[in-house]
Amino acid sequence: MLNKKLKTKKIIFIVSFILIAIILTGILVQGFAFLIIIPTIVGSILGGTSAVGGTCNIYTAPAGGSFCEACNNPLQSCTEYRCKSLGQNCQFLETESICISVESDDTNPPQITNCQARDFRTREDIKLTRTPDGCTFTNPIPEFSSVAIKLETNEFSQCRVSSKLGVEFDEGASDSGWFGDSLFDEEHFFAVSLSDVDEKFLDACNNKEACSLYVRCQDQPGNKMRNDFAIKFKIKPGPDLEPPVITNSVVPSGTSFPSNVKELNFSISVDDGTAGVQCKYSKEVDVEFERMDNSFICNSIKDLEKGGFTCNTKFTNLKNGDDAENKFFVRCKDSSGNVNKESFELSLFGSSQLTIKSASLPSGSLLTKRQSIAVNTNKDARCFFQLNNLDEKAFETTGQINHDTLVTFDRGSNKLSVRCVDESGNVDSRESTATLDNDRNYPIITRVFKQFNQLTIITTEESTCNYNTKTSSFNFGDSQAIEMTGKNSEEHSAQLILGETYYIICRDTFSNDSPVYSIKT
Numbered sequence: 001m002l003n004k005k006l007k008t009k010k011i012i013f014i015v016s017f018i019l020i021a022i023i024l025t026g027i028l029v030q031g032f033a034f035l036i037i038i039p040t041i042v043g044s045i046l047g048g049t050s051a052v053g054g055t056c057n058i059y060t061a062p063a064g065g066s067f068c069e070a071c072n073n074p075l076q077s078c079t080e081y082r083c084k085s086l087g088q089n090c091q092f093l094e095t096e097s098i099c100i101s102v103e104s105d106d107t108n109p110p111q112i113t114n115c116q117a118r119d120f121r122t123r124e125d126i127k128l129t130r131t132p133d134g135c136t137f138t139n140p141i142p143e144f145s146s147v148a149i150k151l152e153t154n155e156f157s158q159c160r161v162s163s164k165l166g167v168e169f170d171e172g173a174s175d176s177g178w179f180g181d182s183l184f185d186e187e188h189f190f191a192v193s194l195s196d197v198d199e200k201f202l203d204a205c206n207n208k209e210a211c212s213l214y215v216r217c218q219d220q221p222g223n224k225m226r227n228d229f230a231i232k233f234k235i236k237p238g239p240d241l242e243p244p245v246i247t248n249s250v251v252p253s254g255t256s257f258p259s260n261v262k263e264l265n266f267s268i269s270v271d272d273g274t275a276g277v278q279c280k281y282s283k284e285v286d287v288e289f290e291r292m293d294n295s296f297i298c299n300s301i302k303d304l305e306k307g308g309f310t311c312n313t314k315f316t317n318l319k320n321g322d323d324a325e326n327k328f329f330v331r332c333k334d335s336s337g338n339v340n341k342e343s344f345e346l347s348l349f350g351s352s353q354l355t356i357k358s359a360s361l362p363s364g365s366l367l368t369k370r371q372s373i374a375v376n377t378n379k380d381a382r383c384f385f386q387l388n389n390l391d392e393k394a395f396e397t398t399g400q401i402n403h404d405t406l407v408t409f410d411r412g413s414n415k416l417s418v419r420c421v422d423e424s425g426n427v428d429s430r431e432s433t434a435t436l437d438n439d440r441n442y443p444i445i446t447r448v449f450k451q452f453n454q455l456t457i458i459t460t461e462e463s464t465c466n467y468n469t470k471t472s473s474f475n476f477g478d479s480q481a482i483e484m485t486g487k488n489s490e491e492h493s494a495q496l497i498l499g500e501t502y503y504i505i506c507r508d509t510f511s512n513d514s515p516v517y518s519i520k521t
Contacts, residue, residue, distance in 0.1 A: 061449055065089030065101025072098050081458065081491070084451045091220065093156075096183050100156045102220055109223040110157035112215065115231070120146030120191055120245065120271070134230030140208075141233050144240045144273035146193040149231065151215065156184040159217040169216045169224040179215055188217075193271060194235060208235035244272040244279075244332040246344045247307040256349040256424040263316040264348070268296070269307035272334045276300055279311045279332040282343075286329040289339050296330075315348070324350035351424035354381055361416055361432035366409060369439040369510070370461055374404040375418060377428070383420040392419070408461060409436045411510070442512040445504070448519055455496040455521065457484075457504065463514075465492040465506040472503040472516045481505070496521060 061084060068090040071078040080092040083099035091102040115135040117126040126147060127138040141147055151159065160169055162176035170176070180188045192213075205211040214228040248269040257264060270277045280292035296311035311332075318326050329343035360374040375383050375395070383403040386392045388410060395405040407416065414436065419429045447458035457465065466474075466481035474480040486492035488509060494502065502519045 061085055061088045061090070061451060063088055065103070068099045068101040070099075081447070084456075085449055088452060093184055093220070096185070098156075098184075100184070100220065106219070106221050107223060109225045110153045110155050110217045110219045111225075112151050112159075112217065112229045113154050114152040116150045118148045118150075120148050120193070120247075133227065134232060136231075137233035140236035141192075141194060142236045143194055143208075143238050144242055146191060146245070146271060148189065148191040151179070151188045151190075151229075153186055153188065153217055155219050156186055157217040157219045158182055158184050159188050159215050161190065161213050161215050163213060165212070165214055165228060165230075167214065167216070167228075169218045179217075184220055194273075205235065208237060211235060240273050240334070240336050241338065242273070243338040243340045244270045244277045244309075244334050246330065246332065247271045249344075249346065251348070253346045254349070256351045257318070257320075258425040258427075259320055259351050259353045261320065262318055263314055264318060265312070266315050267310055267312045268330065268344070269310055270298070270332050271308040272332075274335040274338075276335045277309050277311070277332050279330060281313065281328050281330045283329075284327050286343050286345075289331040289333055292329075292331060318348070318350070320350035322350065322352045326350075349424075351422070351426060352379075354379065354420060354422045354426035354428050356418075356420055356428045356430055359418060359430045361418065361430060362407075362409070362434045363432045364434060366434050366436045367439075368441050369409045369411075369436050370441070371407050371409060371434075372404060373407055373416070373418070374402070375420065375430070377401050377403070377420050377422075379422060381420045381422040383418060386417045386419070388415055409434060411436050411438070439508065439510040440512060441508075442514040443506040443508045444514065445506070445517050450496050450521075453496050454493045455502060455519070456491060456493045457519075459490050459492065459506055461508050462488050462490055463492075463506040463508045464488055465504055467494055467502050467504045469497065469500045469502055472518065474503070474505075476505045476507050476513050 065087040067086045068083065071083045071086055071090075078092065078097060078099050080094070083090050083092040086099065087101065089101050089103055090099050092099055115128055115130065117128055117137065118124065119126060128135045129138055153159070158181075159179035160167075160171075160173070160176045161179040162173075164175055167173060167176045171182070179190050211233050213231040215231065216225040216228060218224045246268050250265075250267045268279065270279060277298050279296035279298055280289060281294045281296070282292045283294070294313065296313045298309050298311040300309075302308055315326070315328065326348045328346040328348070330346065331340040331343050333339040355378040356375055357378055358376045360372075362371040362373065373385065377383070378401070380400050381398075381403075383395045383398045384392045385395065385405065385407060387407060393405075395403045397404050403420070412435065414434050416432045416434065417429065418431070419427060421427050441461075443459040443461050443463040445457050445459055449456055459465070464487045465484040466476050467484055468474050468480050468482065471480065482494070484492040484494045484504075492506075498521050500521055502521065504517045504519065506514045506517075
């Protein structure tokens with residue numbers, strides 16, 4: 001599917017896709033406006049294997065990478081540890097928050113396996129002819145129209161596009177740009193708006209008879225396509241008979257807003273091939289453009305980063321409270337006199353206040369630095385905590401009415417702030433102060449696994465770990481101790497030698513040493 005459907009209600013801080021417009025710098029396509037659709041990638045959770053103190057056998061991730069994508073479940077975030085536990089070829093992409101399979105000996109570049117197109121205005125499919133080295137539009141694209149293009153690759157990859165033949169994949173190249181975005185994915189979206197086509201572009205297109213875009217992709221290991229994948233089309237000349245298209249709004253229909261909001265700044269992006277647009281709206285009742293009483297203020301210059309002309313207004317006297325609906329109908333007219341026959345409909349919903357009903361936050365004098373905190377809210381929300389003005393972090397368990405997480409306190413005085421936000425943007429918060437004089441608990445190894453040629457352990461707190469494969473009679477930091485990677489962290493690794501027994505001691509930031517753990521490989 002080229003179009004991504006948005007939920008009709010309950011969306012405030014998560015948007016399914018972002019519509020952006022850019023011009024590829026320094027290439028011949030100066031008459032194009034390129035609209036990029038970026039689908040949001042959401043990861044998921046799948047558990048690992050625990051290990052208790054003393055002697056334990058390591059968990060070995062399955063060979064290959066057949067189960068990597070099981071981590072990409074929308075119920076909960078995928079993590080690097082959970083990803084790697086699913087297979088020895090599983091790799092976690094931090095920016096995309098997804099788990100993919102990467103063959104250690106992969107030397108093959110990605111392949112574009114399918115291409116689709118759809119009219120940006122009518123949402124109707126456009127017929128393409130597939131060839132070994134690309135795809136060709138069967139019929140010419142009407143001038144002033146916009147077309148969405150979708151490419152599929154046989155593996156997670158990122159793609160770039162140019163109007164020049166033979167441009168190699170290079171992130172810094174001035175004569176190519178990202179096809180959609182720079183994220184690794186198996187689906188890539190791109191939209192072409194044929195508005196304001198200039199003479200230089202017509203020359204490059206052989207007077208609209210032979211237009212080409214050339215795509216090359218790169219997979220995660222860095223294998224790059226050596227040949228271009230060509231997208232070919234012709235432009236059908238003609239007058240502008242199409243009305244403006246509202247391509248994007250600052251919030252989608254179905255959004256709910258905070259309970260204390262009575263007015264809201266609102267903007268839309270309007271795609272049109274003429275020199276300017278006018279937009280109006282009515283409340284609660286749909287009427288023709290000329291009968292609409294409320295106006296937008298539209299920029300006279302296209303903002304290509306927002307999808308066209310930006311038009312702004314302010315919605316006032318909003319109805320609030322749970323399920324209170326505010327309906328708006330929007331229409332636009334361009335400088336050629338083309339006007340929308342149907343309205344862009346928008347519904348905004350009120351909400352009720354979010355309340356933290358109870359909060360179990362450490363306070364006073366603490367004996368250990370690892371503390372559990374718990375919060376209960378009157379409705380579903382996401383909760384975050386901040387310790388001593390450090391970066392805010394999400395609770396480990398959150399999203400419903402019960403929220404809990406573990407927090408590692410610093411020595412001395414600590415200020416803990418908790419903030420919860422619901423889907424409408426309502427906020428409630430709590431604070432506490434606590435003092436940690438000293439922590440006498442030593443770090444405990446909770447997870448053990450191997451990844452490629454590495455033995456990796458997870459500890460209950462930030463620590464530094466030493467090991468020895470010959471004897472258990474050694475002390476932390478002495479001449480017989482070998483330091484593992486991951487100093488002052490919770491994840492530690494060492495080179496794996498099968499058949500050996502690893503004797504490990506870990507020391508936390510309070511200089512508490514663990515007993516010797518033995519791990520048989």
